[in-house]
Amino acid sequence: MAKKDPSEFTVEEKLKSLYQLQTILTEIDKIKILRGELPLEVKDLEDEIIGLGTRMENITNDIKTTREKIVSFNEEKEQAKRLIEKYTEDQNNVRNNREFDLLNKEIEYNKLVIEHDDKKINEAKNLEKQKSEELEKAKFQLEERKKDLELKKSELDEIVTETKAEEEKLREQARNLEQTIEVRLLTSFKRIRKNSRNGLGIVYVERDACAGCFSKIPPQRQMDIRMRKKIIVCEHCGRIMIDPELAGIKQEQQVEAPVKRRGIRRAKSAE
Numbered sequence: 001m002a003k004k005d006p007s008e009f010t011v012e013e014k015l016k017s018l019y020q021l022q023t024i025l026t027e028i029d030k031i032k033i034l035r036g037e038l039p040l041e042v043k044d045l046e047d048e049i050i051g052l053g054t055r056m057e058n059i060t061n062d063i064k065t066t067r068e069k070i071v072s073f074n075e076e077k078e079q080a081k082r083l084i085e086k087y088t089e090d091q092n093n094v095r096n097n098r099e100f101d102l103l104n105k106e107i108e109y110n111k112l113v114i115e116h117d118d119k120k121i122n123e124a125k126n127l128e129k130q131k132s133e134e135l136e137k138a139k140f141q142l143e144e145r146k147k148d149l150e151l152k153k154s155e156l157d158e159i160v161t162e163t164k165a166e167e168e169k170l171r172e173q174a175r176n177l178e179q180t181i182e183v184r185l186l187t188s189f190k191r192i193r194k195n196s197r198n199g200l201g202i203v204y205v206e207r208d209a210c211a212g213c214f215s216k217i218p219p220q221r222q223m224d225i226r227m228r229k230k231i232i233v234c235e236h237c238g239r240i241m242i243d244p245e246l247a248g249i250k251q252e253q254q255v256e257a258p259v260k261r262r263g264i265r266r267a268k269s270a271e
Contacts, residue, residue: 006180015246018202018240041152045145045149046149049145049146062131066131070128087110088103091103091104201240202239205217205241212234228243
């Protein structure tokens with residue numbers, strides 16, 4: 001027997017399917033609430049660990065570059081020392097004052113080079129120390145975050161394990177039910193549900209009001225909802241409306257308070 005096209009269902013059948021779907025999705029939402037913020041916390045920790053890894057890599061590269069600079073400055077410093085020794089020795093063999101002064105200037109220049117290199121070496125060593133401390137701090141933070149991630153993942157895995165079978169069953173039921181709902185109506189329902197704070201896309205009338213936003217519903221509109229002849233949405237929140245009976249909701253009947261009757265006093269007959 002061929003399956004009935006969703007567009008051929010009556011309004012009553014469509015509303016009933018939507019409400020059944022809403023019930024299933026609400027149960028899935030409860031499972032998500034049970035997991036709480038754990039999935040987000042796990043994702044944040046994973047991102048932070050990646051960030052710390054990148055930071056440590058950058059710091060390590062900075063330390064490597066700084067050490068290379070220290071080596072370069074030391075080499076330049078040793079070269080200047082050798083030149084000073086050479087120029088000092090050459091001063092003993094000069095032929096005139098002019099040559100002596102030129103050599104003396106070279107010696108003074110290389111002394112300045114040594115002073116400059118000493119300064120740069122000290123700065124580089126301080127920077128290396130600072131970067132090494134940052135690296136140790138980042139390593140400590142990384143280890144702590146890894147411990148936190150392991151704990152959070154363990155908690156999440158435990159909850160997922162407990163609820164996985166139930167959630168998969170509910171999702172399968174939801175998928176099967178969605179096949180029986182008209183695409184345009186299903187799309188509207190999902191949009192309404194996504195935009196609503198409590199995740200409800202279809203609600204029933206409760207105490208003459210919308211069970212979603214609690215706004216009063218006029219009697220004529222309530223009558224239209226009970227007739228189940230067309231899809232009706234709340235004028236205030238936009239949720240699809242369904243009457244409680246179709247939703248399978250038993251509501252307490254409002255008992256009207258008995259009207260007290262005043263006793264009629266009979267006038268005493270004049271004596």
